[in-house]
Amino acid sequence: MSKRIAYYAYGSPDVLRAEDERPGAPGPGQVRLRQEMIGVNPVDWKMVAGYFRQTDRAPFPHVPGWASAGIIEQVGPRVAGLSVGDAVIAGAHGGAYREQLVIDARLVVPRPEAVSIEQAAALPSSAVAGYSLVQNLRITDEDTLLVHGAAGSVGAATVQIALDQGARVIGTASARNHNYLRSLGAIPVLYGDALASALRRLGPITASADAVGGRESVDATRAVLVEGGRAVTAWGDEHSRAADIPWVRHPDDELEQTVAIAARGALTVRIGETFPLESAADALELSHTGHPAGKILLAP
Ligand SMILES: NC(=O)c1ccc[n+]([C@@H]2O[C@H](COP(=O)([O-])OP(=O)(O)OC[C@H]3O[C@@H](n4cnc5c(N)ncnc54)[C@H](OP(=O)(O)O)[C@@H]3O)[C@@H](O)[C@H]2O)c1
Structure with a gap:
């Protein structure tokens, strides 16, 4: 049994x-x-x-x-x-x-x-969603990407894969996770009431990947994204729908590709x-x- x-x-x-x-x-x-x-x-x-x-x-x-x-x-x-x-x-x-x-x-x-056994079990669903967010946004080294929920499993994978593509990455998290985001190479920003003004001080944001969902991150994305900027979310809800932010699409090879990035x-x-x-x-x-x-x- x-x-x-x-x-x-x-x-x-x-x-x-x-x-x-x-x-x-x-x-x-x-x-x-x-x-x-x-x-x-x-x-x-x-x-x-x-x-x-x-x-x-x-x-x-x-x-x-x-x-x-x-x-x-x-x-x-x-x-x-x-x-x-x-x-x-x-x-x-x-x-x-x-x-x-x-x-x-x-x-x-x-x-x-x-790829260790622990890392392997950690990749499907969350890290693969990070891979797909970056792919959907077609991130390049000309982008400044905002990642909402950057310290979570989806967000941190998004951060690392976007950095690997050469992008500048800004990530939202609570204060206890800011050193973690810095260690990845991202610029940490506190979420909350002052989010949009803190983001504006960091210059033009060309793309946004939301690994949290909800009104606050959608409103911040709308407030700071440049004209023609791209946005996608890992958790579609009434707020992202109202803002025309699509739910992430998953390429067929997302697990293979994510495992390959982890392996190198x-x-x-x-x-x-x-x-x-x-x-x-x-x-x-x-x-x-x-x-x-x-x-x-x-x-x-
Ligand atoms: N569509 C898909 O394919 C797909 C796949 C996987 C996951 N998801 C969804 O993506 C979301 C994240 O999943 P996960 O695995 O990354 O979760 P997780 O590992 O539990 O991480 C959640 C993160 O959210 C952060 N957070 C909480 N409230 C926040 C806020 N208001 N603003 C910014 N950050 C906030 C937390 O950081 P602090 O502790 O610093 O607050 C935490 O690091 C979930 O809704 C999940 O269902 C979607």
């Missing part, structure tokens, strides 16, 4: 239950992983809370989880290029909070030796707290605060 974290009704993280399951054999086009580390993302508590209940029509129980690193232990029919024993990174569409994961082989990429050392995720898989509810409570000190992981 093998452990999974499941929920049978929407609610706060305490609806999560650790339970046993008998892992199935991978079907055509699938592989089965022995999971080594699982990444926690805000989408996990949002799914548990029922944010996506209109589109998420699968019957209960549901298993959260969009990110993990593991070893292939079984390969189903009609899978090319993956073998038993391969170390891989999996960008699941839900279902990753378990010891053994059966997954579509197209959602799995090899883990390069230069241009992207490192700040790792926060690691919880045992059975304590997934505590991990989601911490994610729900909106202020974790780095990527939260679950150790199966």
Whole structure:
């Protein structure tokens, strides 16, 4: 038997239950992983809370989880290029909070030796969103990019990938994260009432990537972006819609490309707290605060 974290009704993280399951054999086009580390993302508590209940029509129980690193232990029919024993990174569409994961082989990429197990589990969902934000904005060395929520997993990946493209990067964060942003090479700015005036003092801003959402960051973007500037958000809501700021689009190769950037050392995720898989509810409570000190992981 093998452990999974499941929920049978929407609610706060305490609806999560650790339970046993008998892992199935991978079907055509699938592989089965022995999971080594699982990444926690805000989408996990949002799914548990029922944010996506209109589109998420699968019957209960549901298993959260969009990110993990593991070893292939079984390969189903009609899978090319993956073998038993391969170390891989999996960008699941839900279902990753378990010891053994059966997954579509197209959602799995090899883990390069230069990418640790912890970094690997931290890349899908959040760092890949950072990659896609930078791609959607077509950032170049002529840009000054504003990143809202620059100290989070999405924001910090956006910062690093944009710096790697040669851009000047300004990032919003609380004061305790300003040294972290400086260490990445970004210019830190405090969010809050004085945000737009602080940004204006830093010169023309040609692009904005929002990894927070909400009225404050949308208003600041509108106030400071140059004429013809580009903006995109990782969390579309009524404020971004009213301002015509599109929700990030995801290129098919976003996981491969993000892993390649990490493997050449241009992207490192700040790792926060690691919880045992059975304590997934505590991990989601911490994610729900909106202020974790780095990527939260679950150790199966
Ligand atoms: N569309 C997609 O593909 C996609 C993928 C992944 C994530 N997302 C979304 O992107 C958002 C961020 O995810 P994440 O993984 O980066 O979360 P995270 O790691 O939990 O980081 C959240 C960050 O937001 C910052 N923050 C909180 N309130 C803020 C404010 N008012 N202004 C500026 N920064 C603020 C926090 O910094 P301080 O502690 O310094 O305040 C924290 O570092 C979530 O809404 C998530 O659902 C979307």
